[in-house]
Amino acid sequence: MDWQCTGLRWPEASGGPALGWRKGTRTRASALAYGTEFGLRAAGERRCAGxxxxxxxxxxxxxxxxxxxxxxxxxxxxxxxxxxxxxxxxDPRTYRVYLAWFGTGMVKVGITAEGRGAARLREQGAVVFSWLGRGPLMAARRVEELLRAALGVPDRIPYARKRAVRAELPDEAVRAAEVAELYGKAAALEGGGWPEALERLPFEAVDHAGIFGLGAVSAPGRAVTGLADGGTVAGLLVAAAGPDLHLDTGADGVVVLDTRLMTGWTLAAAGADAGVSVPAVALGGGAAQDGLF
Structure with missing residues (x-):
């Protein structure tokens, strides 16, 4: 049995991205670093990730x-x-409610198990977030629904929209201000449906642009739509956000690889000059994307 890729991971301890791998019941992770060569070659058929x-x-x-x-x-x-x-x-665990910002006008509300810390926010590609409250699962769900009903805050944003704006982010202060404004509106709802079991948490904007490497990233021109037997994806890793790797391929510009497309393949290393020989689509050209909150 070969090692199967399980996609991009954002370990809370290290903060940086890593590729997850599984072989039977064994797991491991490969840390990734910006500015280094990245390349893979797929072989055989893609099998279910389990x-x-x-x-x-x-x-x-x-x-x-x-x-x-x-x-x-x-x-x-x-x-x-x-x-x-x-x-x-x-579920008996403690949950946290958060506000997550992905781009101008794109803020959502969501919940995550408290034990996961900010890992869930990084997995979604949230550029900025702030905690809103903590408590039992159903109390967290009620606040999530309250913000949707009272303020029109969505709990999902199409992933293609998140990806499209990463290279054109406003300044950090502007990003934080948009989250702070929504936090203030949410705070004003307390007493109007806010469950007593949910503890309010103070506003603190956490910015992931640095962790994602988005400071000087160029707008990607293409996105991989799937791997293929013998196909390669290679380049210089310049950024990562959510499940995406941004690879500078040189003459072909920046290409995005959604690492969820890697799961289930047998993968071998390829040189950074191997280029991209798998199906890809120009961004904005209608590539199908499953939702990622």
């Missing part, structure tokens, strides 16, 4: 373009244990 830490019992082949990377059975198993799908309302 669910909840378990390998797919069928070893099913899955489509190259799917960012889920799971067969229907494993997909159902994964959703059956998903907090986002409201399938475990009696």
């Amino acid at each position: 669910a909840r830490g378990h390998a797919c019992p069928l070893g099913a082949v899955v489509p190259a373009h799917s960012t889920g990377g799971r067969c229907p059975e494993c997909g159902r198993l994964d959703r059956a244990h998903s907090v986002a799908a409201d399938t475990i309302p009696d």
Whole structure:
């Protein structure tokens, strides 16, 4: 059995990006550094990534373009244990409600298990965020719904929209101010449906632009839509955000690789000059994207 890539990870301890790998019940991570060469070559067929830490019992082949990377059975198993799908309302863990900013006019509300820290925000590609409150799962859910109903704050933003604005971010102070304004409006709702079980947390804007390497990143011209047997994706790693790697390929400009497309493939190293020989689409050209909150 070969090591299977499990996508991009944002370990809270180190802060920087890492690629996750699994082989049976064994896992490991490969730390990534900006300014270094990155290259891969896919081989064979793409197999289901499994669910909840378990390998797919069928070893099913899955489509190259799917960012889920799971067969229907494993997909159902994964959703059956998903907090986002409201399938475990009696979860005893403490949750945090957050406000996440992805670009001008793009702020969402969401929740994450307190034990995960800011990892969930980095996985979504949130450029700025602030905690709003903490408490039991259902109290956190009620605040999430309150902000949607009273302030029109969404709990999902299409991933293609997040990606499209990363190279044209306003100054850090402007980013923080937009989150602070929404935090103030949310705070004003206390007493009007805010559950007593949810503890209010003070405003503190946490900016991830530096961690993502977005300070001087050029606007990407293309995005990979799927790997293929023998296909390569290679370049200089210049930035990473959410599940995306931004690779400077030289003459072909910056190409984005969604690492969710890597799951289930057998991958080998390729030189940085191997270029991109897998299907890709010009950004804004209608590439299909699964949602990533």
